[in-house]
Amino acid sequence: MIPLSMVEKGKKVKVLRFRGGKGLEARLQNLGIMQGAVLTVINNSGGPVIVSRDNSRIVLGKGISHKVIVEYI
Numbered sequence: 229m230i231p232l233s234m235v236e237k238g239k240k241v242k243v244l245r246f247r248g249g250k251g252l253e254a255r256l257q258n259l260g261i262m263q264g265a266v267l268t269v270i271n272n273s274g275g276p277v278i279v280s281r282d283n284s285r286i287v288l289g290k291g292i293s294h295k296v297i298v299e300y301i
């Protein structure tokens with residue numbers, strides 16, 4: 229289990245949980261990121277993290293991406 233902010237470009241991961249309150253969880257769910265979601269990291273080069281889910285791209289700031297706990301699949 230690692231934070232999304234530490235996943236390398238091109239890797240697929242599954243969301244396990246969030247390190248934050250209900251507000252953070254609701255915000256991420258509105259973006260389509262929820263527990264069990266499969267994401268592909270498109271870019272993670274020091275700035276915002278760009279992920280892909282179901283043909284949609286989602287941009288997350290470093291702080292928020294650090295609160296999304298994932299595992300490689």
